Amino acid sequence: MALERDILVDIHTHHPRPEVLSPRMAGIHPWDATEEFELPDFASCDIIGETGLDFVYQVDKGIQERLFRAHLEAAKRLHKPVVxxxxxxxxxxxxxxxEYHLKGVVFHGFVGSEQQATEALRRGYYLSFGERSLRSQKxxxxxxxxxxxxxxxxxxDNPELDIATIIDAIAELKHLAAEELKKELEKNYKRLIIER
Ligand SMILES: [Zn+2]
Incomplete structure (x- = not known):
């Protein structure tokens, strides 16, 4: 699959748009974690998730962890990245x-300190930033x-939001031309999602 010129990459959206490149996801959100679960068919998804842990949400931590690990096992077996x-x-x-050697890991909607970012980055993980990330000083x-x-x-999950606005804001923070960042996002997408 060749990428079109000038296509914008949105790595995590629940409102796919034809003009924006986004991966197909499959997974059970940690908010929906239950003791018994049946994993979705991951065969046709590009990225497994969203999965993870949410210790603010009122779902038992152990139950969340079991579900999270089941997603990671599948990601490892199928050689797919996780969001x-x-x-x-x-x-x-x-x-x-x-504990898992995964093809790729994306922390979506990353909100955290420099130290946490550094910890994730040095393991080769990706950080994805959205509206909330941009509003947080740290x-x-x-x-x-x-x-x-x-x-x-x-x-x-914000259908009102235009990915170009987010990309522009990130580019400004990083003192980069938005065009340069857009091209780099395409490359990242290709490396993580398309190349097997
Ligand atoms: Zn989401």
Whole structure:
């Protein structure tokens, strides 16, 4: 698959648009974690998720972890990347991830400190930033230090939001031309999603 020129990459959206390149996802969100679960068919998805841990949400941590690990097992077996939803659970998530050798890991909607960003980046993980990331002061510093080859932009669940606006804001924070960042996002997409 060849990428069209000038196509914008949105790594995590629940509102796919024909003019925007986004991966097909499959997974059970940690908010929906239950004792008994049946994993979706991952065969036709590009990325497994969102999966992860959310320690603010009222679902038992152990139940969340079991479900998360089931996704990671599948990702490892199928050689597919994962997109993570992580809230107030950064350290345990990093620990669990270390047990799996995955094709690729994307922390979606990353909100966190420079130190957390550095910890994820040095393991080769990608950080994806959206509206909430841009509003958080400490995360702005994390965005500034994230190399463009490890970065994604996203609109997540906001159908009003234009991915170009997010990309422009990230580019400005990083003192980059938006065009340059757009090209780099395409490369990242290709490396993570398309190349097998
Ligand atoms: Zn989402």
């Amino acid at each position: 993570l939803h992580v809230v107030k659970a950064f350290e345990p998530t990093i620990k669990i991830l270390e 995360t702005q510093s994390a965005i500034a230090l994230t190399p463009i080859e490890r970065l994604f932009a996203e609109t997540d």
